[in-house]
Amino acid sequence: MIGNNALVQPIIADISAEGRLIRADGPVLRLHLLAGGEDGGFLAVPALKALASASHKLQMRFARAVTVADDDEDILLWVETELIENIVRLKILGWQPERKPDEIASRDKQLDQIDGIISLVFNQQLLLIAVSGDGGNDSFRIGNSAGNIFSGLSDGNKSLLEAIHQHLPIQTGNVEIGSGQIYSAAAVPKYDRQNKFIGFEFQLQPSANSLQATDTKLENPIVLFGNQLETALRQPLGRIIANAETIGSKLQGPIRDSYATYAKDIADAARHLVALVDDLGDLEAIERPGFSTAKDIIELGDIARRVAGLLALKAADHSINILAPLETQQVPATAEFRRVLQIMINLVSNAIRYAPYGTQVTISISQNEANSQICVSDEGNGIEPDDREKIFNKFERLGRSGDGGSGLGLYISRRLARTMAGNLVADQTEQGGAKFTLTLPR
Amino acid sequence: MVSLDYKMELKLENPPNNNVDLVSAASYFARDALSQCVDVSAMAFPTGHMRPTEEMLSSVSGTLRNLVLGIENVILEREADLQLSCPVSWNMLMQSGFLRDHALIEFALAMFANVRLNAHITERGNTRLFDQLPAQLLVNNNPLLSSAAQSLLTSETQIRRSPELAYQQLNSELLHQITWRIVAVLQVINGEKNAAHVARTKAFLANHDEATSLRSAARKIVYFLQKSNDGDLFQPAETGIAIFVAALAASTGLDHDHVLRLADNHSSAPLALMLRASGVSRESAMETICLFRGFDLTPLEISYVERHFDVLAISDAKDILNLWSVERVRQLSSIEMDNGGL
Numbered sequence: 147m148i149g150n151n152a153l154v155q156p157i158i159a160d161i162s163a164e165g166r167l168i169r170a171d172g173p174v175l176r177l178h179l180l181a182g183g184e185d186g187g188f189l190a191v192p193a194l195k196a197l198a199s200a201s202h203k204l205q206m207r208f209a210r211a212v213t214v215a216d217d218d219e220d221i222l223l224w225v226e227t228e229l230i231e232n233i234v235r236l237k238i239l240g241w242q243p244e245r246k247p248d249e250i251a252s253r254d255k256q257l258d259q260i261d262g263i264i265s266l267v268f269n270q271q272l273l274l275i276a277v278s279g280d281g282g283n284d285s286f287r288i289g290n291s292a293g294n295i296f297s298g299l300s301d302g303n304k305s306l307l308e309a310i311h312q313h314l315p316i317q318t319g320n321v322e323i324g325s326g327q328i329y330s331a332a333a334v335p336k337y338d339r340q341n342k343f344i345g346f347e348f349q350l351q352p353s354a355n356s357l358q359a360t361d362t363k364l365e366n367p368i369v370l371f372g373n374q375l376e377t378a379l380r381q382p383l384g385r386i387i388a389n390a391e392t393i394g395s396k397l398q399g400p401i402r403d404s405y406a407t408y409a410k411d412i413a414d415a416a417r418h419l420v421a422l423v424d425d426l427g428d429l430e431a432i433e434r435p436g437f438s439t440a441k442d443i444i445e446l447g448d449i450a451r452r453v454a455g456l457l458a459l460k461a462a463d464h465s466i467n468i469l470a471p472l473e474t475q476q477v478p479a480t481a482e483f484r485r486v487l488q489i490m491i492n493l494v495s496n497a498i499r500y501a502p503y504g505t506q507v508t509i510s511i512s513q514n515e516a517n518s519q520i521c522v523s524d525e526g527n528g529i530e531p532d533d534r535e536k537i538f539n540k541f542e543r544l545g546r547s548g549d550g551g552s553g554l555g556l557y558i559s560r561r562l563a564r565t566m567a568g569n570l571v572a573d574q575t576e577q578g579g580a581k582f583t584l585t586l587p588r
Numbered sequence: 589m590v591s592l593d594y595k596m597e598l599k600l601e602n603p604p605n606n607n608v609d610l611v612s613a614a615s616y617f618a619r620d621a622l623s624q625c626v627d628v629s630a631m632a633f634p635t636g637h638m639r640p641t642e643e644m645l646s647s648v649s650g651t652l653r654n655l656v657l658g659i660e661n662v663i664l665e666r667e668a669d670l671q672l673s674c675p676v677s678w679n680m681l682m683q684s685g686f687l688r689d690h691a692l693i694e695f696a697l698a699m700f701a702n703v704r705l706n707a708h709i710t711e712r713g714n715t716r717l718f719d720q721l722p723a724q725l726l727v728n729n730n731p732l733l734s735s736a737a738q739s740l741l742t743s744e745t746q747i748r749r750s751p752e753l754a755y756q757q758l759n760s761e762l763l764h765q766i767t768w769r770i771v772a773v774l775q776v777i778n779g780e781k782n783a784a785h786v787a788r789t790k791a792f793l794a795n796h797d798e799a800t801s802l803r804s805a806a807r808k809i810v811y812f813l814q815k816s817n818d819g820d821l822f823q824p825a826e827t828g829i830a831i832f833v834a835a836l837a838a839s840t841g842l843d844h845d846h847v848l849r850l851a852d853n854h855s856s857a858p859l860a861l862m863l864r865a866s867g868v869s870r871e872s873a874m875e876t877i878c879l880f881r882g883f884d885l886t887p888l889e890i891s892y893v894e895r896h897f898d899v900l901a902i903s904d905a906k907d908i909l910n911l912w913s914v915e916r917v918r919q920l921s922s923i924e925m926d927n928g929g930l
């Protein structure tokens with residue numbers, strides 16, 4: 147039962163009273179840079195920072211096991227602190243990598259793919275041994291040397307090669323790789339447990355110019371907000387909402403009222419993010435070439451009543467009454483049921499959000515020889531004539547903020563309406579309120 | 589949810605033939621029923637506190653008194669022959685509520701649990717101290733392990749023989765907190781600020797080495813032993829209570845004191861839950877539960893573990909423990925904030 151987590155020499159990091167990383171052995175420096183820290187800046191590894199801060203604040207020594215995040219794994223460290231004048235010395239005596247749970251590792255990977263980040267791993271001899279998120283550059287061939295890959299003559303490449311040979315962390319600007327492709331590059335040297343240099347890990351991101359060039363070549367754009375973000379964002383956000391609501395509703399026991407309010411704020415913020423992710427997902431879908439909708443025979447009165455039912459609680463929160471068409475009123479149309487429902491939920495939600503408390507939102511339906519129409523009108527202040535077209539622009543908020551909207555809802559709704567051979571326009575009621583009319587073919 | 593489908597059965601090979609036997613059988617069943625109620629309530633109300641016994645109250649009071657006395661001795665530089673049985677700051681500390689700190693009481697209760705669990709191992713474990721893991725590690729060729737084992741054994745000896753040095757077992761945050769409170773009370777008693785007290789306190793705190801405390805040494809041993817041998821660490825008769833508890837704490841994410849208190853609970857359910865969450869086999873868990881509960885273990889508890897241990901998923905056991913841990917942290921932090929933090 148003899149352990150093998152112990153280091154022959156402890157890894158040392160010195161932290162100033164303000165929390166700056168004054169000096170650090172390679173492995174800690176790597177973690178610090180990986181966590182977004184800067185050379186000589188504030189220590190960016192949260193668990194180590196907390197330990198150093200407590201040690202300095204209390205002027206006492208600590209000996210604890212702490213977990214820090216690395217690229218593909220968590221590392222359980224055994225850390226002991228020492229006080230040397232006004233400096234806290236962290237002595238890392240044990241370094242025990244632990245695999246991240248699969249779910250988290252897969253999420254990290256997906257986010258990297260989404261970001262378009264390319265990872266290159268070089269060994270001690272600076273030969274490429276692993277590539278992920280390959281952007282299709284021929285230079286990223288396993289076995290190719292760093293010298294060959296970064297052989298461009300630009301200033302960025304020169305300073306990068308110097309840093310590689312000196313085993314220094316790299317935070318350079320643009321570098322040129324292969325046939326003129328420009329990437330922004332960052333890299334950290336890798337060390338083993340004995341503090342011996344074992345290679346470099348690079349992260350490259352195509353620069354803006356390269357991205358534009360690449361986008362034009364792509365016949366099948368990558369699906370960003372579909373399945374991939376389900377696990378990467380929607381699920382974690384769902385859990386945040388559930389946990390925050392559980393805490394906020396005091397189901398697990400009494401807590402201070404202020405904490406309950408914070409928990410509700412967290413849930414609201416997460417809900418806003420979910421809505422944004424949904425909007426971006428829709429945006430991506432409708433802007434994809436070849437996007438089309440089904441041509442079902444639907445009944446607009448039915449949709450109006452469903453929407454009124456779905457949003458009744460939300461409306462009640464604002465003391466707003468939703469008036470839907472009677473069961474006897476029926477207007478057929480040709481469109482995709484769930485897309486029309488989506489547009490209507492968006493329109494009625496907006497009306498509830500912006501109409502004054504205690505007013506009424508009316509959903510009405512009508513038809514003529516060619517088209518069917520469904521209107522949502524409120525008793526608010528209406529929309530200025532100049533803004534009635536502008537509000538259908540992408541991310542247009544008309545100067546509003548902090549109300550939970552993303553500025554995409556109406557843009558998406560109009561795009562959907564037009565895809566279904568219809569249209570969505572904004573107008574004003576006789577009383578001055580806002581009126582949105584969705585027209586669809588019969 | 590706890591299943592209550594267990595049917596109480598008693599094999600009456602020799603039917604009770606007098607009142608004594610009847611009373612004995614009745615009390616036996618009463619104990620079973622009580623145990624079942626405790627198990628159910630432990631599951632349904634995991635944060636509920638058990639009613640303190642006289643023994644527990646006395647132990648907590650004694651530990652607190654020893655903590656204050658030991659720290660006072662350092663601050664006031666008392667000579668050994670002048671040491672008092674009751675600290676001078678005791679009354680004011682009690683009246684001010686400084687000693688009602690939740691974390692401090694938790695520490696004292698954990699010390700009480702530690703003594704009780706150790707006693708069970710000594711009485712029923714059938715192992716001698718020098719057969720246990722810490723003694724073996726003293727000659728380990730890994731200096732980190734041998735020095736940690738030495739610290740652990742030193743701490744255990746101190747706890748038994750020099751209870752006024754119990755402050756050395758406090759974590760840095762708690763020691764800092766209580767020490768400065770004692771300094772403040774001494775200043776009030778003396779009616780003036782004493783620079784020598786302050787200087788000695790600062791030096792005392794700076795010299796305190798958390799790594800030599802019992803829990804830290806045990807955790808360090810668990811850390812530096814190979815993970816593949818984790819199973820060996822869940823046998824308290826072999827490892828001693830400190831390493832066993834540290835191994836449970838490391839695998840479940842619970843605090844060392846929390847594990848001690850749960851292991852010494854009047855129900856075997858929390859201990860079974862921790863062992864399940866740590867991936868210990870049912871047979872080994874049963875052995876550990878019998879070691880700690882001994883004759884208090886009722887047939888119902890045995891049946892409960894036999895039936896439900898393997899059925900409960902390890903992840904579910906971890907989830908339950910996680911809830912308990914969160915609740916405890918919340919209690920401690922809210923009380924710390926009420927007291928204005930450090």
